Amino acid sequence: MAELDDDERSVSATFDLSCQELPPDQRRMFALLTVHRGPDIDVSGAAALAGTGVRQAERLLDRLCKARLIDHAGPGRYRLLDQVRVFAAEHAVLPLADREVAAGRLLDHVLGMAEAADVLLSPHRYRPDFGLPPATSGFAGLAEAKAWLAVELPNLVALCRTALVYGVYNRCWQLAYTLGGYFYLARLWDPWIETHTMAIAAARNLGDQRAEAMTLNNMGVAYVDRGERDQAAACYQRALGLFRVVGDEHGLSNCLVNLAWVRHYQGNHAVALRDMWRAVEFYRHAASAGNAAITLRGIALMQVDMGAVTYAIRHAADSLAAFRRLGMTLDAVLALNILGHAYFKVGNHTRAAACYREAIALSEQNGSRSEAARAELGLSRIATAAGRADEAAGHLARAERLHPAAGDH
Known part of the structure; x- marks a missing residue:
């Protein structure tokens, strides 16, 4: 604080006074809001973060607004102002263990919402069991799910980073994986690659080779879509090795199909078609009709x-x-x-x-x-x-x- 100028000291003093006057439950909510690194948060997300009911969270958030420590960001949405966020991170501090638990609660909630949206977006997509708590809310239909994804996109990307920072590594790669269907539909290459880069780091921290392989395979699709075929091939080759190590035949077939596209674009059509037909036979044998049809379309x-x-x-x-x-x-x-x-x-x-x-x-x-x-x-x-x-x-x-x-x- 010694480096602050007079205006900054005045803001800091105002912040300190406002923070000291807060009741404990409001001070706790204020401190927890710094765990989330996205631009804003809705009431249900804040409730998950704090481990409270939605009505209680809304009451606390409204009182923080009246104290001018946070601001409304739209109906049912709130944000920390940038300058206040810096001061809050320094002064409204909770023990690290409390922050980690809060991050886990928020990630469970958001991953559940993202998965519910993805089911509507890509109903036949393969989804691992993430061991999520029972869902308490969902979407009325596809339009509502897509609208939620569009609004929450910057927060979803930020939450992958939050998961990585707080060591919630499983939720980091799972959230990135779940968002893959939306990224593909909307052709959002940059957030696709950004989230999956974080997810690979998370999977490696876990020592989860299957998760790393799945993430690499999905990230390769983004690189192909963006025209960066050498990068895509590198992802697929690394994923193939990992799928072989863990004995995942389904993942191996998916990856071979994706690598076949790179070979096709490189002019190696015979090898590409050979691998595509092998994958079709595997999917048919495994009763994976959707994957078989997708691969046949690719052929x-x-x-x-x-x-x-x-x-x-x-x-x-x-x-x-x-x-x-x-x-x-x-x-x-x-x-x-x-x-x-x-x-x-x-x-x-x-x-x-x-x-x-x-x-x-x-x-x-x-x-x-x-x-x-x-x-x-x-x-x-x-x-x-x-x-x-x-x-x-x-x-x-x-x-x-x-x-x-x-x-x-």
């Missing part, structure tokens, strides 16, 4: 790139039928875009356009703006080929509004 896309379009149409259509049976809407959208592209390649523009229009309609249900943009680009190419310049420009403009990077694809 179709590779075949389009290789010029084997007739085979691609058959396999894309087979995967689409499986996704419809399984209710995997987002995956169906991806299959429709591949099928549309394949039909366009063979000159069947009527069927191509029908696929793209259905992809757009389904995208509105699951909120995949990037895939809707891809379908609009497909319709733009069809209109261009038919000499309908104004129609083509309209589809291109819609694609760019849906996903600003669409024109780069």
Whole structure:
């Protein structure tokens, strides 16, 4: 405090006085708010942090607002001002053990919410058992889950760091893993890689090789999506070794499929297709219909790139039928875009356009703006080929509004 100027000393003195006047329960809540490193927190999160009921947490937060130690950040949301956060970290100190327990409570709560959202986003995705307490709340539907994820994203990323700092290593990698589906849907590469980098450190601190392998495998997908194939290959190779060590055949097959994409982009098509078909056989034997269909769709896309379009149409259509049976809407959208592209390649523009229009309609249900943009680009190419310049420009403009990077694809 000796380095503070007069204005800072005045703020510090005001803070000290305000803090000293707080009743013990308010002082405790104020101190606990510094555990969370995100920009704000909602009432349910604060209740989990403090181990209180929601009504009691709201009462404490409102009184801290009246004391001008925290501020409202929207309906039911609160934030510590940056300058106050610094002073609070220095003066409103709780024992480390209390802070660690509070961090664990908050992470349990948020991970439960994130998992509930992910179930709605990707209902057929594989999820390990995280041993979470029974859920006390959830979401009314997909739209509400996506809205929660969008609002909470900066806090979710920050909570991965909180978990790492306070040694709650299992929740760090589990939260990052759970957010992977949303990152993929929204194409959020930077937070995807940031959270998974922290998750790898957490898994290594735990000595959990399977968790490290799963995290590396998921992070490789982000690198491929971002066009950084060497980085992706390094992730996949490390993950393959770890999956072999722990004897995880399912994880090994997932990783081989992902690595096959890198090999395909590198021009090694024969090896890529070989590994993809091996994975399909494994998934079928393991009764993993969703994974088998996803991999078959990938084979179709590779075949389009290789010029084997007739085979691609058959396999894309087979995967689409499986996704419809399984209710995997987002995956169906991806299959429709591949099928549309394949039909366009063979000159069947009527069927191509029908696929793209259905992809757009389904995208509105699951909120995949990037895939809707891809379908609009497909319709733009069809209109261009038919000499309908104004129609083509309209589809291109819609694609760019849906996903600003669409024109780069």
